[in-house]
Amino acid sequence: MENSSTPVAQTRQGNIIGLAEDDVHVWRGIPYAQPPVGALRWRAPQPLEKAHTPYVADAFSASSWQNSDYCRELGGGDPGRFSEDCLYLNIWSPAARTEPLPVMVWLHGGGFTIGAGGLPPYNGSALARRDVVIVTVNYRLGHLGFFAHPALEAEAGETFYNFALLDQIAALRWVKEHIHAFGGDAGNVTLFGESAGARSVLSLQVSPLAKDLFHKAIIQSGYSLPDTAREHALAKGEAVATHLGLENATAEQLRDLPADAFWKLVAPHTIAPAPIVGDAVLPQPMLDMFFHARQHPMPVMIGSNSDEASVMAVFGVDLAGQIQKLRRERRFGLGLIKLLYPGVKGDVELGRQVCRDMAFTTMGYVVMQAQQRLNQPCWRYWFDYVAEAEHDTYPHGAWHGNEVPYVFDTLGQISPAKEYVTANDLAFAAHVADYWASFARKAHQCEVLSGPVRWAASVRGKDRLLRIGLNKYAGFKLVNRFMRARMALFKRVMRHHVTLD
Structure with a gap:
């Protein structure tokens, strides 16, 4: 004292x-x-x-x-x-x-x-x-x-x-x-979180x-898994x-x-x-509320990573098995999916990308459209940067959660990253953290965040997304209609097909 x-x-x-x-x-x-x-x-x-x-x-x-x-x-x-x-x-x-x-x-x-x-x-x-x-x-x-x-x-x-x-x-x-x-x-106050936090x-x-x-809200790798039904939760509690x-x-x-x-x-x-859906905290399913644009109105940032499927094994999801199941039960659906993923070979890689997009990428598209219905801005991103020394470790892109030390600009402080990060990695992390802080300061006042690229929000009639990292390398690029055909399809089926069963 x-x-x-x-x-x-x-x-x-x-x-x-x-x-x-x-x-x-x-x-x-x-x-x-x-x-x-x-x-x-x-x-x-x-x-x-x-x-x-x-x-x-x-x-x-x-x-x-x-x-x-x-x-x-x-x-x-x-x-x-x-x-x-x-x-x-x-x-x-x-x-x-x-x-x-x-x-x-x-x-x-x-x-x-x-x-x-x-x-x-x-x-x-x-x-x-x-x-x-x-x-x-x-x-x-x-x-x-x-x-x-x-x-x-x-x-x-x-x-x-x-x-x-x-x-x-x-x-x-x-x-x-x-x-x-x-x-x-x-x-x-900006509420932000990753994965379960998102x-x-x-x-x-x-x-x-x-x-x-x-x-304001920032949603990093939010996923479209349905809420647990009250009846199921009660039965599990008794069990x-x-x-x-x-x-x-x-x-x-x-x-x-x-x-x-x-x-x-x-x-x-x-x-x-x-x-769990059905209590005073969550009376209605979260996904249904966004599908009907009944969320609290506020500016939102939302995005996901290029290799979100890296987390699927934790929950016992067999990536190749998902494609094999489609081949057995929904051959027409599999044919349509293959049209949306040209050049992707093998059940494992196709399963990786389909599971990633159905469970994670599409969530950003759903939220963007819900925001537009409320005339609220939505900044979407796709994180695809990998530290320069780790490209072989992460062959498919940025893993689930890899963006967090960039957001907090702690990449040079945490193990094992601090043992191998380069000046370029640290500079890239600083830019990411700048965007997040800028959102907290300005998102209620403007529709463009300044940075290496002027990040324009997806307002009504616009479908924009900022690529944060380009094929694992440093770079920022604002693109239009990112994966639009895939997103439109998966939005229609995600509530019925995104499960851990």
Whole structure:
């Protein structure tokens, strides 16, 4: 407290003490809701009481229970210690600021089963230096985050299944109330996320509980997998309880189960990487809401990567098998698809591209058209850059999640990338981060983002897309009607054919 350079945010929650790291102020591990433990498990997060002593926010909090090895391998790094008490957020803000700055709230990916807001790729310092305030959020994962059971449904009050989404909503409410104390503008909040985080953004864009809590959205590799049906979720909840020794369980018995009992479960007792439709958070299917342009109106950026199919093996999808199934059951459909993918040889490569486009690329097209119906701008992108030393490692393009350290401009800080990145790689990452920060600052005021290429939004009557990386090499190119014929077909069939079965 005696060090005048120590940042102290004076909030209604009490004084929160952070750290000064060069020209950025950092607060790590700020609680945004009461711990969801004991009687508060599987309930909406409850507001915090006012603190009477300063809170020292100098270390990342515990993450939600998960598979640590899996997170280190695929989720972005070591998630640290675990606890059911995991509802904390982190803030990076420029030390020198003269006016309230745009806020960017990040929701991490990981299939709703792994990840944390404090992982190394999500260090917000570099983005904060672009005159924005960065917030990263921890939320409940796995069955702690998504759970339905008749015993819980019978409790008084609103019906909730999507506790992870409720956590994200609580974090946004906290930001709305407190972010001014950290230099942020509560009236200019961009919600952005990747993979499951992107799916969360899409869900909150159609949730009545999230209305007016954010003003812009960035969706990185959002996928078109259908939401889990309420009936299926309830049946799975009963099956999980029975598997854990609680047949005909009461709510009290369920809440007495140890918090670490759930992440160890294997199929068929795992959760799907999609929210549950039919509660107060998500009354209607997310895809249907976008198909009917009933999302909250706001500027949107959306895109995906050139080798999104890299994630399919994690969910047991046989790429060649998808084409072989078409050959057996829908030969006419396969013939049409081959017309749309001229020159693509072999079932594996055709399956790779078809699965990528049906599950990921088409989502951007659907959102673009929904935005146009609301007269809201939509910036679409296709990320296809691979670090210069890694072209052989990634023969098919940018993997699922590869864009994240470019967005945060952390490529030179994280392992193993920092061992091989070049000056060209770092320069390219800086351009990507500039676009993202520019969107947060300007997307509500204009329809063109400045950068190496003037990135024009897809407004009504326009179908534009920015290629970020050209066949794995550096470059930016604005193109019209990107994969238009494929997108038009897959939009018609995606709701019926994009599954993990």
